[in-house]
Amino acid sequence: MIRLSVLNTTFLLLLKIFTSALIPDNNNPDSYDEYSLSKIVSVLNIKVQPADQTDCKGNKATFSVLAEGNAGMMHYQWLRKRPLDETFVSFGAKDSTKLPVYNIGTGNEAPNGTMYQVLVSDQNGLVTSSIAYLTVNQIAGISPVGIANFTLNQGEDLQLRVLTSGNSAISYQWIKKFGTNDWRDVLDDSVISGSQSEQLSFRLISVADSGIYKIRVSFPTINGNQCTETSSITRKINVTAVPDTESPIFVNLSNEDKILCQRDLVQALWNNSLNGIVPSNVNDCQIKEHSTIFDQHLSHFSDNATPADKLILHWGIYTNGNLSLPISDISGTILDNRIGQISLHPEKIIIISQPTGSLQNQIVFWLEDMSGNLTPDSLRHKIKLTVAPRPEIMHDF
Numbered sequence: 001m002i003r004l005s006v007l008n009t010t011f012l013l014l015l016k017i018f019t020s021a022l023i024p025d026n027n028n029p030d031s032y033d034e035y036s037l038s039k040i041v042s043v044l045n046i047k048v049q050p051a052d053q054t055d056c057k058g059n060k061a062t063f064s065v066l067a068e069g070n071a072g073m074m075h076y077q078w079l080r081k082r083p084l085d086e087t088f089v090s091f092g093a094k095d096s097t098k099l100p101v102y103n104i105g106t107g108n109e110a111p112n113g114t115m116y117q118v119l120v121s122d123q124n125g126l127v128t129s130s131i132a133y134l135t136v137n138q139i140a141g142i143s144p145v146g147i148a149n150f151t152l153n154q155g156e157d158l159q160l161r162v163l164t165s166g167n168s169a170i171s172y173q174w175i176k177k178f179g180t181n182d183w184r185d186v187l188d189d190s191v192i193s194g195s196q197s198e199q200l201s202f203r204l205i206s207v208a209d210s211g212i213y214k215i216r217v218s219f220p221t222i223n224g225n226q227c228t229e230t231s232s233i234t235r236k237i238n239v240t241a242v243p244d245t246e247s248p249i250f251v252n253l254s255n256e257d258k259i260l261c262q263r264d265l266v267q268a269l270w271n272n273s274l275n276g277i278v279p280s281n282v283n284d285c286q287i288k289e290h291s292t293i294f295d296q297h298l299s300h301f302s303d304n305a306t307p308a309d310k311l312i313l314h315w316g317i318y319t320n321g322n323l324s325l326p327i328s329d330i331s332g333t334i335l336d337n338r339i340g341q342i343s344l345h346p347e348k349i350i351i352i353s354q355p356t357g358s359l360q361n362q363i364v365f366w367l368e369d370m371s372g373n374l375t376p377d378s379l380r381h382k383i384k385l386t387v388a389p390r391p392e393i394m395h396d397f
Contacts, residue, residue, distance in 0.1 A: 043124060043125070044068075044069035044071070044122050044125055044126070044127050045067065045069065046065060046066070046120060046127055047066045047068050048065065048066035049065065049129050049130045050063045050064060050099075050117065050118060050129055051132055052132050052133045052222060053101075053132065053134055053135070053222055054134075054135040054136075054137065054166065054167060054222040055104060055137065055221050055222075055227055056137045056138065056219060056221075056227035056229045057105035057106060057136055057139075058103055059103075059104060060101065060102050060104070061100075061101045061104050061110075062098055062099065062100045063098070063099040063101070063116050063118075063132050064097055065118050065120065067097075067120040067127070069120075069122045069124065071123035071124040072122055072123045073122065074120055074121065074122045075094070075120070075121045075122070076094065076095050076096055076119070077090055077094055077118065077119045078091050078092040078096075078118045078119075079116065079117050079118065079119065080092075080114060080116055081114070081116075082108070082110075082111060082114045083111060083113045088115070088117065091116075099116065101116075101134065105136035110134060112135060112136035112165050112166060113134070114133075115131045115132070115134075116133075116134065117129045135166050136166050137167055137169075137219035137221070137227060139162060139163070139217055139231045139232075139233065140163045140164055141163040141233060142161070142163065142214075142231065142234075142235055143160070143161040143162075143163055144160075148236060149235075150235065150236070150238065151238045151240065152237065152238070152239050153240050153242050154204075154205060154207055154239050154240065154241055154242050155205065157201070157202060157203050157204070157205065158201075158202045158205060159199055159201050159202070160199065160213065161198055161199040162199075162215045162217065162231070164198075164219075166219060167220050167221075169198070169217050169218060170218045170219060170220055172198055172215060172217055173185055173186075173215065173217075174194075174195050174196075174200045174213060174216075175214060175215065175216060176211050176213050177211060186200065186213070191203060191205060191209060192209070200213065202237075205237075205239055207239045207240075208239075209239055210238055210239045211236070211237060212234050212235070212237075213234065213235050213236075213237065214230065214231040214232075214233060214234045215231050216228060216229070216230045216231070217231070243371070244369060244370075244373060245371075245373065246303070246304045246373060247304060247367075247369075247373045247374060247376055247379070248303050248304055248311050248368070248373060248375055249375055249379050250301065250302070250365070250367070250375070250379065250381045253381050257383065257384040301313075301367060303369055310369070311367050311368065312369075313365060313367060314367070314368060315363060315364060315366070316363070316364055318363075318364055362382050362383060362384055363383045364380050364381070364382050364383075365381040365382075366380040
């Protein structure tokens with residue numbers, strides 16, 4: 001019992017000496033309390049670990065740490081390990097709670113996937129932080145990779161696809177160069193699709209699609225914002241015109257016969273729907289007048305070439321092979337001895353039928369493309385016309 005008491009007294013005396021600087025204004029050794037004990041066992045601690053950082057190529061990312069301890073000044077040493085490094089090595093200025101990393105993703109200093117951590121030390125010891133990762137949102141390339149220039153014939157197809165790393169992109173916009181520092185957004189049309197997606201597609205490419213293209217991509221960042229990168233990689237497209245020697249033709253149409261009444265009004269229209277009014281027999285001509293519509297639906301035309309061209313529809317009324325019946329346009333202007341012509345938005349050309357007896361009448365349709373190619377005579381759409389007489393109708397008064 002005496003020996004134990006002596007040991008306890010010795011321990012308390014040493015404890016008093018060791019903790020004298022930590023006991024708050026109290027010279028009584030017996031007053032060593034819970035506050036003083038907490039000061040003894042307190043150790044160096046990292047309160048807020050470095051967080052992962054995400055931003056666009058070329059921007060700055062900043063890592064930070066918050067530590068606490070009670071043994072004098074704390075010191076900091078940041079470490080870095082790039083994807084090809086074997087181990088962590090010292091990096092950045094010493095004794096800073098923040099580590100700025102500039103021009104991320106450019107060169108070899110801060111590539112995507114680089115890891116960072118920090119050593120924190122004081123007089124009592126050293127502690128190592130957890131690892132924080134750098135994610136670089138960037139345009140890595142444009143596929144097909146390694147081909148900067150494309151030479152195509154008009155009518156061929158081409159796809160360009162952007163390759164990215166980092167977070168999934170929020171939005172895409174392909175752009176085309178129109179002059180020095182003049183880049184404009186590409187829009188979808190009959191040839192181009194995917195102008196706001198990762199893949200830009202050209203189907204039946206035209207000469208007008210020649211030019212230099214690149215892309216602008218927006219990515220999310222770690223703090224909920226977004227960053228945008230415009231590609232430094234470009235693709236040049238050269239499209240060579242191919243002479244169009246193919247004649248346009250009609251499809252899904254067959255020659256047919258129609259009955260016209262004397263002095264009927266006949267219209268040849270390029271409409272979007274099929275319709276027509278014709279007398280069912282000759283006797284109908286004694287009852288009422290008719291308007292006869294010869295409709296040429298857009299689905300009945302084929303340019304028969306690649307790429308497809310705009311077409312002009314020609315037509316005329318022929319008697320024994322010669323243009324015969326008087327033709328007038330909607331304003332009443334006589335178009336004798338001229339070919340009726342209807343384009344994408346046709347004028348209404350009116351033909352007034354005349355009695356012809358045994359003469360053979362035909363309405364003939366043919367097409368012309370922008371290269372001047374015409375539908376061959378053997379493939380023209382021909383309709384035999386029978387003109388029935390219209391007797392005078394007597395009225396009693």
